Amino acid sequence: MVKKSLVSAPGKIIISGEHSVVYGQPALLSAINKRLYVQIEENNQGVRIMADEPTELAEYALEKTREFLGERINHLKIKIKSEVPVNRGLGSSAALSVAMVGALFRWVGREWNKSLINQLALTIEKKQHQNPSGGDNSVSCFGGLMAFQQGKIRRLKTKFDFQKFILIDSGQAIESTGEMVAGVGRKFQAPNSKTQKILDELGKITLRFIEEFKDPRHFDYSKCLISKNQRLLEKLGVVGKKAQRLVRLIEEQGGAAKICGAGGVKEGSGVLLCYHQNPKILLDFTQKEQIPYFKLKLGEEGLRDEN
Ligand code: MEV
Secondary structure (H helix, E strand, O other): OOOEEEEEEEEEEEEEOOOHHHHOOOEEEEEEEEEEEEEEEEOOOOEEEEOOOOOHHHHHHHHHHHHHHOOOOOOEEEEEEEOOOOOOOOOHHHHHHHHHHHHHHHHHOOOOOHHHHHHHHHHHHHHHHOOOOOHHHHHHHHEOEEEEEOOEEEEOOOOOOHHHEEEEEOOOOOOOHHHHHHHHHHHHHOOOOOHHHHHHHHHHHHHHHHHHHHOOOOHHHHHHHHHHHHHHHHHOOOEOHHHHHHHHHHHHOOOEEEEOOOOEOOOOOOEEEEEOOOHHHHHHHHHHHOOOEEEOOEOOEOOEEOO
16 A cells, blocks of 8 residues: 555546537547646544545545445545536546546555546446536546547547637536536427437537547638537527627627536536637637636646656
């Protein structure tokens, strides 16, 4: 057993395919430059978890990983520090699940098997979201830019200019990802539902995005894909009024924006992925509207041993 185990896992954005990925459509995801850190040290007595956010998911991750490892892991001091804001569509729970499992694997000296860590992280995500696609935990675990569909991962390389993206915050969603996914599920089940058609359209846009990311030829094409994607997510009923207003204002400035996670309707819808040929226009916009923003790096490293 090591004296200290410190690992980190990144947050994520979904460039295209949120919600539709739950129904078997492809998604294009990227790990981002915001990380969650889990540190484990020996504790005199029992388990102590220290975090800025509620610790239920971390406790559940500990229970599941203990069960899997078949070891009595006790007397732990677990410190969680996160740069990934919660309920913003940035995959904070996936980063926590992946990093907790990774840190515990390190603590007991288990082989650093990312596929196994990812599988276990998915079972933990199920507690949080009931019906996760597995995309969020996979991109947090393996990192980079990836196409994900029905559990299958394809790593992508891109020539895209990521400097042209920023994330702006439309506010914290008060609904959980599980609630948002369940809401789409109810619409899907409703008689005469148009949801299947919307999900199919989202799937087609994602496939075009994946092609575009391989070889982006012109700005207008991506801009148009982002806007179409956003309109379909609005039709799906996962984007609140505040975020819709911000998207329209960004479009008026010549840019495009979309939510990049589960969304939210009652208050905020999480962060918006914003794109502009001239990103300075977006930065000026955030200043004028006094909206928090993050500069974004895509394709970041996945689960990492920080020891
Ligand atoms: C949440 O980040 C993404 C969703 O598509 C749910 C999932 O893929 O499990 C809304």
